[in-house]
Amino acid sequence: xxxxxxxxxxxACAVFLLDVAAVRTDDEARRGLLLARIRRGVLxxxxxxxxxxxxxxxxxxxxxxxxxICVNPQCFAxxxxxxxxxxxxLRRRAGNLGRGLxxxxxxxxxxxxxxxxxxxxxxxxxxxxxxxxxPVAGAxxxxxxxxxxxxxxxxxxxxxxxxxxxxxxxPREITVTIGGLVAxxxxxxxxxxxxxxxxxxxxxxxxxxVFLFAPFVVAAxxxxxxxxxxxxxxxxxxxxxxxxxxxxxxxxxxxxAACGLALKDVARRLVGRAGRMAEERTDRSPSxxxx
Numbered sequence: 368x369x370x371x372x373x374x375x376x377x378x379a380c381a382v383f384l385l386d387v388a389a390v391r392t393d394d395e396a397r398r399g400l401l402l403a404r405i406r407r408g409v410l411x412x413x414x415x416x417x418x419x420x421x422x423x424x425x426x427x428x429x430x431x432x433x434x435x436i437c438v439n440p441q442c443f444a445x446x447x448x449x450x451x452x453x454x455x456x457l458r459r460r461a462g463n464l465g466r467g468l469x470x471x472x473x474x475x476x477x478x479x480x481x482x483x484x485x486x487x488x489x490x491x492x493x494x495x496x497x498x499x500x501x502p503v504a505g506a507x508x509x510x511x512x513x514x515x516x517x518x519x520x521x522x523x524x525x526x527x528x529x530x531x532x533x534x535x536x537x538p539r540e541i542t543v544t545i546g547g548l549v550a551x552x553x554x555x556x557x558x559x560x561x562x563x564x565x566x567x568x569x570x571x572x573x574x575x576x577v578f579l580f581a582p583f584v585v586a587a588x589x590x591x592x593x594x595x596x597x598x599x600x601x602x603x604x605x606x607x608x609x610x611x612x613x614x615x616x617x618x619x620x621x622x623x624a625a626c627g628l629a630l631k632d633v634a635r636r637l638v639g640r641a642g643r644m645a646e647e648r649t650d651r652s653p654s655x656x657x658x
Contacts, residue, residue, distance in 0.1 A: 371419045371436060375443030378412045381405075382447045386579040389453070390572070398575075399457060405450035406467065413474045416440035417481070424485050430539040434600065437481045438550045442598060444474055445554045446586055449579035452562050456574055464632060468562060472555060472625065479551025483544040490540075505541035506548065506614075513615030522611070536606045545614055546603045549595050552621035557585050559624040 382405055389401040420436040448471050455465025486502045508519035521537055524530040537545075565577040589597040595613050602610040 371416050371423075372439060374412055374415060375439060378408060378443055379446050381408060382450075383583065386449065389450075390576055390579060395457075399454070402450045402454045402457075405447050406454065406470075409444050409447035409450070410470075410474070413440060413444050413477075416443075417477065420478075420481060421485075424489065428489075430543050433482055433485065434543045434546045434603075437478045437547045438598065438600075441475055441478045441550050441554055442586060442589075444471070445558070446582050448558050448561070448582050452558075452565060452578040453575050456565070456571075456578065459635075460571070464635060468558070468628065471558065475551045475555050475558075479547045482547040486540050486544065500540070502540040502544040505538065506544045509537070509541065509545060509611055510615035510618055513612040513617075514619070516615075522606075532608055534606065534608045534611065537611075542603060542606065545611075546594070546600060549603070549610075549614060549617060550598065552617045553589070553595055553597075555621045556617075556624055557582075557589070559628065561585070562628075 385401050385405050385408075389398050389405075392398050392401070416436075417440070420440070423436050424433055451465075451467030451471045455467045458465040483502045483506065487500075490500055505519065505521055508516075509522070512518060512522070518534065521541065522534045524533065524535045526535075561578065561581045564581070565574045568574045568577065591597065591599070593599040593602045593607075594610055595617050601607075
């Protein structure tokens with residue numbers, strides 16, 4: 368995990384310096400190269416961090432570090448999401464559709480589901496009896512709780528502390544699974560909000576500045592905020608009722624944000640196709656041929 372964090376800090380510094388260079392330059396070609404360099408750096412870091420996460424779990428199977436090795440890469444990669452958004456913006460201005468946002472979403476998704484995958488396929492041999500080896504099913508039961516469903520069996524209070532607050536305490540396999548998904552969903556929603564805020568600006572340079580530097584502002588705010596709106600994990604380990612009830616709606620909101628962006632891309636594609644067809648009909652018209 369040490370190397371994962373060290374590489375993440377190096378990535379953060381490199382992304383910030385390249386962001387500054389991209390905003391200051393007036394050369395569109397150079398700006399495109401700088402953004403491409405950031406994107407490659409983020410994807411390379413994500414690939415290395417993913418391999419390190421697999422290696423760490425295979426040798427040190429503890430719950431806390433499993434969550435850290437899956438949440439930390441999401442946070443560091445988020446700092447470079449502006450390059451994906453800015454590249455998509457450049458492609459749209461050129462009349463093309465960008466895929467950068469979806470590529471970054473795939474990175475978040477990979478780390479968000481990694482805890483559940485590792486626990487399902489390579490469980491701890493010395494897990495406590497309350498860990499039943501069903502992290503995905505358990506997490507879905509907790510998600511339904513926030514959407515009006517019944518209290519899952521694993522959350523039925525069994526001691527005075529649980530009875531007092533109305534919910535019991537989760538097995539660690541479900542806690543870690545929820546933690547990875549909460550981090551991924553929160554960062555994805557933040558990404559969509561940055562994309563929306565930047566897209567509302569008419570100035571290309573202003574959009575670029577929002578895309579590149581808003582992730583640093585958002586990350587700084589989230590660093591000191593508890594889950595689900597930040598990265599502080601104390602509510603997660605304490606199975607805070609507010610966090611558990613927010614888990615389901617958070618996943619739904621992240622899904623709706625993804626659907627909204629997908630529909631927006633489809634609409635742009637259809638509008639672009641209609642425009643090209645109209646141009647072709649105009650070019651084939653008798654008046655155009657006569658001219």
